[in-house]
Amino acid sequence: MxxxxxxxxxxxxxxxxxxxxVRRFASTMGVSPSTVVxxxxxxxxxxxxxxxxxxxxxxxxxxxxPMALTEMGPVRERDVDPFWVSRQSLDADPSALKPGCGWxxxxxxxxxxxxxxxxxxxxxxxxxxxxxGSTRGSLALRRLxxxxxxEEGITATADQIMLTGSGTQAIDLICRLLxxxxxxxxxxxPCYFNFQTxxxxxxxxxxxxxxxxxxxxxxxxxxxxxxxxPRIYITNSALHNPTGASLSPQTAYRxxxxxxxxxxxxxxxxxxxxxxxxxxxxxxxxxxLDRVIRIGSFSKxxxxxxxxxxxxxxxxxxxxxxxxxxxxNFGGPSPIASELVASVLAGGTYRKHMDEIRQxxxxxxxxxxxxxxxxxxxxxxxxxxxxxxxxxxxxxxxSTLIARRCMEENVILAPGNVFSVSQSAASFIRFNVAQLNDxxxxxxxxxxxxxxxxxxxxxx
Amino acid sequence: MxxxxxxxxxxxxxxxxxxxxVRRFASTMGVSPSTVVxxxxxxxxxxxxxxxxxxxxxxxxxxxxPMALTEMGPVRERDVDPFWVSRQSLDADPSALKPGCGWxxxxxxxxxxxxxxxxxxxxxxxxxxxxxGSTRGSLALRRLxxxxxxEEGITATADQIMLTGSGTQAIDLICRLLxxxxxxxxxxxPCYFNFQTxxxxxxxxxxxxxxxxxxxxxxxxxxxxxxxxPRIYITNSALHNPTGASLSPQTAYRxxxxxxxxxxxxxxxxxxxxxxxxxxxxxxxxxxLDRVIRIGSFSKxxxxxxxxxxxxxxxxxxxxxxxxxxxxNFGGPSPIASELVASVLAGGTYRKHMDEIRQxxxxxxxxxxxxxxxxxxxxxxxxxxxxxxxxxxxxxxxSTLIARRCMEENVILAPGNVFSVSQSAASFIRFNVAQLNDxxxxxxxxxxxxxxxxxxxxxx
Numbered sequence: 001m002x003x004x005x006x007x008x009x010x011x012x013x014x015x016x017x018x019x020x021x022v023r024r025f026a027s028t029m030g031v032s033p034s035t036v037v038x039x040x041x042x043x044x045x046x047x048x049x050x051x052x053x054x055x056x057x058x059x060x061x062x063x064x065x066p067m068a069l070t071e072m073g074p075v076r077e078r079d080v081d082p083f084w085v086s087r088q089s090l091d092a093d094p095s096a097l098k099p100g101c102g103w104x105x106x107x108x109x110x111x112x113x114x115x116x117x118x119x120x121x122x123x124x125x126x127x128x129x130x131x132x133g134s135t136r137g138s139l140a141l142r143r144l145x146x147x148x149x150x151e152e153g154i155t156a157t158a159d160q161i162m163l164t165g166s167g168t169q170a171i172d173l174i175c176r177l178l179x180x181x182x183x184x185x186x187x188x189x190p191c192y193f194n195f196q197t198x199x200x201x202x203x204x205x206x207x208x209x210x211x212x213x214x215x216x217x218x219x220x221x222x223x224x225x226x227x228x229x230p231r232i233y234i235t236n237s238a239l240h241n242p243t244g245a246s247l248s249p250q251t252a253y254r255x256x257x258x259x260x261x262x263x264x265x266x267x268x269x270x271x272x273x274x275x276x277x278x279x280x281x282x283x284x285x286x287x288x289l290d291r292v293i294r295i296g297s298f299s300k301x302x303x304x305x306x307x308x309x310x311x312x313x314x315x316x317x318x319x320x321x322x323x324x325x326x327x328x329n330f331g332g333p334s335p336i337a338s339e340l341v342a343s344v345l346a347g348g349t350y351r352k353h354m355d356e357i358r359q360x361x362x363x364x365x366x367x368x369x370x371x372x373x374x375x376x377x378x379x380x381x382x383x384x385x386x387x388x389x390x391x392x393x394x395x396x397x398x399s400t401l402i403a404r405r406c407m408e409e410n411v412i413l414a415p416g417n418v419f420s421v422s423q424s425a426a427s428f429i430r431f432n433v434a435q436l437n438d439x440x441x442x443x444x445x446x447x448x449x450x451x452x453x454x455x456x457x458x459x460x
Numbered sequence: 461m462x463x464x465x466x467x468x469x470x471x472x473x474x475x476x477x478x479x480x481x482v483r484r485f486a487s488t489m490g491v492s493p494s495t496v497v498x499x500x501x502x503x504x505x506x507x508x509x510x511x512x513x514x515x516x517x518x519x520x521x522x523x524x525x526p527m528a529l530t531e532m533g534p535v536r537e538r539d540v541d542p543f544w545v546s547r548q549s550l551d552a553d554p555s556a557l558k559p560g561c562g563w564x565x566x567x568x569x570x571x572x573x574x575x576x577x578x579x580x581x582x583x584x585x586x587x588x589x590x591x592x593g594s595t596r597g598s599l600a601l602r603r604l605x606x607x608x609x610x611e612e613g614i615t616a617t618a619d620q621i622m623l624t625g626s627g628t629q630a631i632d633l634i635c636r637l638l639x640x641x642x643x644x645x646x647x648x649x650p651c652y653f654n655f656q657t658x659x660x661x662x663x664x665x666x667x668x669x670x671x672x673x674x675x676x677x678x679x680x681x682x683x684x685x686x687x688x689x690p691r692i693y694i695t696n697s698a699l700h701n702p703t704g705a706s707l708s709p710q711t712a713y714r715x716x717x718x719x720x721x722x723x724x725x726x727x728x729x730x731x732x733x734x735x736x737x738x739x740x741x742x743x744x745x746x747x748x749l750d751r752v753i754r755i756g757s758f759s760k761x762x763x764x765x766x767x768x769x770x771x772x773x774x775x776x777x778x779x780x781x782x783x784x785x786x787x788x789n790f791g792g793p794s795p796i797a798s799e800l801v802a803s804v805l806a807g808g809t810y811r812k813h814m815d816e817i818r819q820x821x822x823x824x825x826x827x828x829x830x831x832x833x834x835x836x837x838x839x840x841x842x843x844x845x846x847x848x849x850x851x852x853x854x855x856x857x858x859s860t861l862i863a864r865r866c867m868e869e870n871v872i873l874a875p876g877n878v879f880s881v882s883q884s885a886a887s888f889i890r891f892n893v894a895q896l897n898d899x900x901x902x903x904x905x906x907x908x909x910x911x912x913x914x915x916x917x918x919x920x
């Protein structure tokens with residue numbers, strides 16, 4: 001394979017050239033014909049050569065530049081903006097450490113159940129394997145979700161739920177249904193950075209509401225409703241990203257009352273629900289899916305590779321959202337993916353798996369706090385679940401600078417300001433306690449803190 | 461299971477109620493405990509009851525209305541608009557016949573290869589099973605696509621290609637990158653109905669270019685560039701949807717020259733490429749991916765359940781599109797789905813499968829023509845591949861009326877005007893020759909034609 005690749009690389013073989021016959025090439029190389037056949041087959045599978053029936057193998061001309069032969073790394077020089085953490089961590093090379101990323105390590109996920117589900121899909125009928133599926137997505141999965149809503153006290157009907165390609169896509173569809181360019185949208189400050197990138201794509205005005213350990217600052221929220229006339233409010237009520245805080249009953253009541261008074265629609269992103277030790281207050285539960293839209297996904301607890309999210313909302317909104325999903329994505333999420341998710345959720349091992357994950361995260365959180373505090377990184381609040389820890393830096397330290405410094409040593413952090421509409425979180429860093437199991441994170445972080453210390457003194 | 465369901469339905473059991481113990485219920489029902497255990501497990505899997513460790517089974521309160529226990533059918537009363545065919549055929553009940561739908565029957569698809577690929581995924585590593593994957597999507601699949609482009613004579617580099625959740629999503633991302641509300645977009649008239657729904661979601665002005673058997677009317681296209689100042693043109697060059705026509709070299713040259721003169725961007729949707737007996741002219745090939753963006757998907761030839769599409773374009777555009785995909789969908793398509801597609805494409809059986817499909821479609825096309833012409837349905841052109849046949853009705857017949865009439869008998873047609881921006885295709889119907897294998901289609905169609913004949917005479 002390498003010989004052929006080299007020949008192509010240095011133009012000894014060009015697009016359309018015929019490769020030597022298996023027998024001739026075998027004797028030239030002094031290997032068995034079967035070895036050559038295997039090499040040719042693999043090269044064909046890579047698209048580098050192509051067989052023409054009865055006339056041997058030809059060079060396709062796909063003389064891929066080196067970058068194509070390995071994954072492309074992230075662009076290090078990118079601005080530290082709301083895209084930064086995603087781009088750096090999604091395209092990070094395998095050796096990178098990612099205490100800033102927003103997911104669990106692969107070996108924490110229910111892989112055995114996923115494998116079982118995939119093997120079962122290998123026996124599924126042709127329709128499931130190759131058709132588009134229904135517009136609302138897998139009936140089995142929607143039934144499970146209706147059951148979970150019912151457990152929370154939300155009695156929704158089947159026409160109030162639809163599956164999407166991801167939680168993010170769910171919010172995107174809702175924005176398409178409810179927003180027009182120039183509208184105003186409220187988010188928490190800080191909030192999940194991708195809410196900002198998504199809303200910018202919709203060309204709307206983003207207003208941040210200061211976030212407290214019990215949810216958004218209710219007075220600021222009420223004030224914003226009066227002064228800004230927002231169309232929607234997007235939030236995580238449980239295990240808020242990035243702070244890990246959860247909504248208190250009193251804040252929930254004040255926020256929902258104010259929203260009702262100003263006819264504001266709320267999008268409640270419930271993606272971290274399964275990490276909660278016990279159900280905390282939800283706007284969707286108080287409201288019963290009238291003005292609150294519930295969205296969720298399985299990326300954090302089940303698999304991010306199996307892309308699937310959902311929307312629970314008023315039936316008339318779901319009808320419009322289904323049309324929008326057809327218009328912009330045709331059909332719902334992959335039926336294979338949805339059935340896989342349904343099989344894992346219904347499989348019986350999922351609840352036990354999540355019990356273990358919650359315990360494991362509780363331990364990891366304790367350890368993380370013990371390791372970070374000596375470095376001067378103090379938790380803003382102690383989350384009751386999930387994997388985030390929102391830590392404050394010593395006065396005068398700039399987390400963006402620290403993140404850039406760590407990036408140079410292939411450690412990806414999530415600096416505060418990528419989460420802040422007002423850019424007021426420079427002295428915070430979001431850590432993922434499940435991604436701190438490598439000593440190198442702390443040594444690199446320590447060095448970066450020293451750099452920050454120096455630049456701080458210089459700044460003083 | 462039915463006993464429990466009934467008790468819940470008529471409120472004998474309510475949310476939170478504890479179910480009888482397995483032993484007691486078994487004796488009451490006179491069945492074995494194992495039968496009850498199995499029934500409880502299934503009901504739990506459906507979300508109707510939920511086990512609490514050590515304390516038995518409880519009713520979740522998800523007393524689903526009947527509609528939730530079976531799939532919801534399409535809304536028959538919907539307008540016959542560009543959403544009509546999708547909504548009716550995606551949500552059709554299994555007994556429906558779908559000569560109007562845009563895909564092959566499930567048993568025509570490479571299901572054996574898909575099953576093999578799924579079993580192989582059952583042995584994949586944890587990272588592939590549960591991580592998000594890279595922003596551009598599976599490297600293996602992008603390599604295969606670069607190889608195919610190279611075969612066509614397009615030497616693209618790895619930074620010019622990205623995977624998406626579907627072909628439609630690919631076009632949607634491009635619209636997000638290049639369009640703003642109020643912009644003008646050119647499409648063919650007739651064109652794939654979903655181009656219209658997608659463009660409406662982007663709030664742009666849609667201008668149709670009359671379509672001829674050799675592609676868009678070049679003079680009308682040139683005229684539109686001068687008078688309408690469009691931002692982009694979206695088209696199928698090969699096996700055009702709905703007509704099945706393919707672009708001629710002369711039209712390709714004139715269209716691309718005019719586009720270059722007016723700095724117009726072209727989106728070439730190549731979704732039917734693998735149905736071609738031989739490669740026909742492509743704008744992306746002439747242009748070399750400068751102002752032409754190539755998009756494609758595997759839904760028509762490999763699986764629509766495995767959602768995956770791609771974009772090949774200028775590197776700077778891909779960079780912007782990757783950001784937009786993160787903002788609106790987070791990450792690319794499912795890594796599992798992409799690897800599955802790659803494994804089928806590279807598997808060696810795919811090319812043979814497509815050879816057979818092409819032959820099978822050629823036979824089906826002949827038979828369809830022979831069966832439709834006696835009914836007065838005459839092909840506008842004879843496609844060189846694919847499954848579409850664009851047929852003209854006798855003068856004065858209204859295809860919308862015929863489609864509604866057939867719908868009453870659960871036969872879903874694709875009436876001409878859902879494809880026509882100018883609403884000038886009322887006398888056409890798009891047939892899928894692979895979906896005509898049931899006698900009932902023709903008997904129902906014949907009756908509907910009679911109705912149309914009567915209303916025509918009435919109209920005259």
